[in-house]
Amino acid sequence: MALIQCPACHRRVSNMAKTCPECGFNLVSGLADEATLQKLRQRQYRDRMYVLKMLSFTAMAIALIGAIPMLFHYIQGIEAGVPVRLVEHWGVYLVAAGFVFYATVRVRMMSLKAAYQKKR
Numbered sequence: 001m002a003l004i005q006c007p008a009c010h011r012r013v014s015n016m017a018k019t020c021p022e023c024g025f026n027l028v029s030g031l032a033d034e035a036t037l038q039k040l041r042q043r044q045y046r047d048r049m050y051v052l053k054m055l056s057f058t059a060m061a062i063a064l065i066g067a068i069p070m071l072f073h074y075i076q077g078i079e080a081g082v083p084v085r086l087v088e089h090w091g092v093y094l095v096a097a098g099f100v101f102y103a104t105v106r107v108r109m110m111s112l113k114a115a116y117q118k119k120r
């Protein structure tokens with residue numbers, strides 16, 4: 001028994017298998033029926049969406065890492081009675097980077113969703 005790579009989902013499957021246990025791709029004829037293709041597309045979409053969701057959480061975390069010290073800085077400034085210029089705080093760069101990152105991820109999610117729905 002050897003392992004081959006499924007041409008549809010690229011997972012390793014036994015060369016004894018007639019169909020891929022992961023995606024149902026017919027390894028004998030090399031053809032996938034419409035239902036299998038649909039399932040495969042759905043899985044790919046879900047996997048990509050998951051990655052994008054994780055990236056959007058990362059983006060939010062980056063913005064928060066910048067925003068929380070800015071907030072403390074701001075509160076300290078109020079307590080000390082000195083005017084605080086938040087634009088000069090280093091956290092502003094992280095907040096900006098987080099927002100740009102987040103917006104980029106959201107745009108990618110929207111275009112992925114649109115492409116997926118068009119194919120269905």
Ligand SMILES: [Zn+2]
Nearest residue numbers: 006009020023
């Ligand atoms: Zn497969």
